[in-house]
Amino acid sequence: MEEKRIGVYVCWCGNNIALMVDVEAVSEEMKKLPNVVIAKNYKYMCSDPGQDLIINDIKEHNLNRIVVAACSPRIHELTFRKALENAGLNPYMFEMANIREQVSWVHTNREEATRKAKSLVVGAINKVSFHEPLDKRSVDIDPATLIIGGGISGISAALLIADSGNKVYLVEKTGKLGGHTANVDLTFPYLYSAQQMIDFKIKRLINHPNIELFLDTQIEEIFGYVGNFETTLKINTAEKVELKFGNIIVATGLKTFDPSGIEEYGYGKLPDVITSSEFEKMLLHGKVQTKEGKVPKNVVIIHCVGSRNKNYHEYCSRTCCMTALKYSNQLRSALPHSNIFQVYADMRAFGKGCEEFYTQSSRKDIMFLMFDQQNELPKIREAGKKDNCNLIVEINEKLSGEPIEVPADLVILMTSMEAHEEAKNIAHAVGISMCGNDFYIEKHPKLDPVATTTDGVYIVGTCQGPKDIPDSISQAEAAAARILAIILQGSVHVEVTTAFVNEEVCCGCQTCICVCPYTAISFDEEKNVSVVNEILCKGCGTCGSACPTGAIRCRHFTDKQILSQIEGLMSITLEEV
Amino acid sequence: MDFKPTIVSFLCNWCSYTGADLAGTSRMKYAPNIRIIRVMCSGRIEPTFILKAFREGADGVLICGCHPGDCHYHEGNYKCLRRFHLIQKYIQQMGINKDRLRLDWVSASEGKQFAELADEMTETIKELGPCEVKNTMEKLDKIC
Ligand SMILES: Cc1cc2nc3c(=O)[nH]c(=O)nc-3n(C[C@H](O)[C@H](O)[C@H](O)COP(=O)(O)OP(=O)(O)OC[C@H]3O[C@@H](n4cnc5c(N)ncnc54)[C@H](O)[C@@H]3O)c2cc1C
Ligand code: SF4
Ligand code: SF4
Ligand code: SF4
Numbered sequence A: 001m002e003e004k005r006i007g008v009y010v011c012w013c014g015n016n017i018a019l020m021v022d023v024e025a026v027s028e029e030m031k032k033l034p035n036v037v038i039a040k041n042y043k044y045m046c047s048d049p050g051q052d053l054i055i056n057d058i059k060e061h062n063l064n065r066i067v068v069a070a071c072s073p074r075i076h077e078l079t080f081r082k083a084l085e086n087a088g089l090n091p092y093m094f095e096m097a098n099i100r101e102q103v104s105w106v107h108t109n110r111e112e113a114t115r116k117a118k119s120l121v122v123g124a125i126n127k128v129s130f131h132e133p134l135d136k137r138s139v140d141i142d143p144a145t146l147i148i149g150g151g152i153s154g155i156s157a158a159l160l161i162a163d164s165g166n167k168v169y170l171v172e173k174t175g176k177l178g179g180h181t182a183n184v185d186l187t188f189p190y191l192y193s194a195q196q197m198i199d200f201k202i203k204r205l206i207n208h209p210n211i212e213l214f215l216d217t218q219i220e221e222i223f224g225y226v227g228n229f230e231t232t233l234k235i236n237t238a239e240k241v242e243l244k245f246g247n248i249i250v251a252t253g254l255k256t257f258d259p260s261g262i263e264e265y266g267y268g269k270l271p272d273v274i275t276s277s278e279f280e281k282m283l284l285h286g287k288v289q290t291k292e293g294k295v296p297k298n299v300v301i302i303h304c305v306g307s308r309n310k311n312y313h314e315y316c317s318r319t320c321c322m323t324a325l326k327y328s329n330q331l332r333s334a335l336p337h338s339n340i341f342q343v344y345a346d347m348r349a350f351g352k353g354c355e356e357f358y359t360q361s362s363r364k365d366i367m368f369l370m371f372d373q374q375n376e377l378p379k380i381r382e383a384g385k386k387d388n389c390n391l392i393v394e395i396n397e398k399l400s401g402e403p404i405e406v407p408a409d410l411v412i413l414m415t416s417m418e419a420h421e422e423a424k425n426i427a428h429a430v431g432i433s434m435c436g437n438d439f440y441i442e443k444h445p446k447l448d449p450v451a452t453t454t455d456g457v458y459i460v461g462t463c464q465g466p467k468d469i470p471d472s473i474s475q476a477e478a479a480a481a482r483i484l485a486i487i488l489q490g491s492v493h494v495e496v497t498t499a500f501v502n503e504e505v506c507c508g509c510q511t512c513i514c515v516c517p518y519t520a521i522s523f524d525e526e527k528n529v530s531v532v533n534e535i536l537c538k539g540c541g542t543c544g545s546a547c548p549t550g551a552i553r554c555r556h557f558t559d560k561q562i563l564s565q566i567e568g569l570m571s572i573t574l575e576e577v
Numbered sequence B: 001m002d003f004k005p006t007i008v009s010f011l012c013n014w015c016s017y018t019g020a021d022l023a024g025t026s027r028m029k030y031a032p033n034i035r036i037i038r039v040m041c042s043g044r045i046e047p048t049f050i051l052k053a054f055r056e057g058a059d060g061v062l063i064c065g066c067h068p069g070d071c072h073y074h075e076g077n078y079k080c081l082r083r084f085h086l087i088q089k090y091i092q093q094m095g096i097n098k099d100r101l102r103l104d105w106v107s108a109s110e111g112k113q114f115a116e117l118a119d120e121m122t123e124t125i126k127e128l129g130p131c132e133v134k135n136t137m138e139k140l141d142k143i144c
């Protein structure tokens, strides 16, 4: 067997690791281990000079295995695998030890942290000692794309892909396209008509030769993997359509928060307390009025309804502050003599043109009142007979510190954006995860914001988190561009960390066939052994742990690799500290 | 001297490992006794891994996977759960307290839960004291 020559690189991550872990001591310790030819520490391993360090050492010292102790492999494993490839080494002859997320960021005693870091690195060195070169496998890409959700996000992605000459299947669960954008009147901050923007796109979409539209349709199950997915759509009880596609965009959008649960606001009981969506409807019909059909003299707009509060959602819904300002502008033009109150927690004018919009709007004779969103929500009650209005809003005004009462004829609740209740169904169908708030999780929050951990599945628009129309479109078109790039290549590399049966050891018990969730294993009657179909296998490793004879090898997570990693981890304990 | 246990922890890549990463990015502090091994799915974890950890001197083993119904490979965690109960029985026969082996579900967003779990597990093991299996086995090895 070829001599093992391992290079170990310990990253400082600036101060992120080096402050809590003695990186010098770690690299020194590793020099003592058998097969370790070189051990170094460096300020930023992922930087170009950091990668060059590895590449040059591989060439100069004939290294054939590399360990990097740095951040989580979920962030930079691919970066370093590429570096190995650039140096002519098989990218799988690599292992990372996570000494940032699992050590320096979570521990407080430098000595203990350093010992733990050492043990993780020894574990990685032990594991990489048993790594084997794995061949890349590529699969052809079906150029069709499935888009789930026909709001502004789904529509925008569909048009871009279809315009390039590729097929798009767009599945929308309701009978109508446009999503929430279709229910909005004007848009902040430039007050363009949402209808005009979306109608134009919908018309183009309906007539597009490359787009096949399925309204009133839902996805149940999707099979396959990047490049080769398939599903069966149930159009109605009799009709079924089978679709094949290479990529998926999830654009299922948002749901608006139901404020009936917030006692202070009396929504559902007080007829003139309405939600922002209901107010958009009034604006679209061109009539702002109370339940009794009167013109409201006092309009109160309450922010953060269901947002930024532990009892509801902790996050900010991002669009409601500006939507609320948009309402003051629209109200000021429609009802020049009315009193308009913005009852807000913090004014968030985050986007391009938004701070300017705030300044402009505040000059339009609008009263701004601040409340404490965490501790004391405003209270709405019915006005008395003598009062000259329908409702009274009680606020503990934060800036003045005074409790005040504001007259109201109409109260608009700026309800938050939330994930759909059935978000989980789609997550399961396409194999992606959700965060605590049920919004879908991107592959990396900074570096890979529209991809997911499942290759070939992208998330765009408000199903990923609250956002406005331009941000939704940006994501949609970014995902479309990602997919077009893959279609252009014609094929993609897929995971090669699949399972493999050693026919000489297999006793033919077929236990593995029973446990494989992807029916990737079949039985060869003639040879009396099981065989893994490597295209279908996703490398979960379940068969490997079920096989009684040890015939199954789960590539990159073999028994030998893991057992040896355990030995490494246990070779240095905290005891001596 | 204070007993400083070592706990080997197997985390599935998709939920639990990501959850542990989140504990890190959120700078949550927890006990330094846990050493993590990443596997793609909790379904990959076999009895030999757990026994090996104890054999090498681990005082506890913590397994984490996606919540029921959330496994990236559909049902690897159910298979892990079934195996877990068997292994727990088995280690008891070897004289290892069953609480030294724990299985829990940690999702990608549960950084806080992971940090708390790590602390809890460390506390449990500290109360149980060092695991003697390694020594016993070494003695046996010598005799045989
Ligand atoms: C009252 C209000 C006012 C707003 N004002 C503005 C504004 O002025 N400016 C601005 O920029 N933004 C505004 N927004 C935000 C804007 O509406 C959103 O950013 C935008 O609609 C997001 O588009 P989307 O396609 O991501 O989601 P959605 O509009 O929610 O569309 C999602 C689509 O997917 C469909 N769907 C859901 N689940 C499934 C499924 N399982 N299968 C198939 N289809 C499914 C839905 O039926 C829907 O058609 C406002 C929002 C609200 C609520
Ligand atoms: S955008 Fe404004 S109103 Fe909406 S949740 Fe954030 S702070 Fe509250
Ligand atoms: S479980 Fe193992 S021995 Fe049994 S059929 Fe599968 S590979 Fe062969
Ligand atoms: S690794 Fe998982 S997907 Fe692959 S054959 Fe084994 S059980 Fe099936």
Ligand code: FES
Residues within 6 Å of the ligand: B012, B013, B014, B015, B016, B040, B041, B042, B043, B064, B065, B066, B070, B071, B072, B073, B074, B075, B076, B077
């Ligand atoms: S992937 Fe997490 S338990 Fe299977």
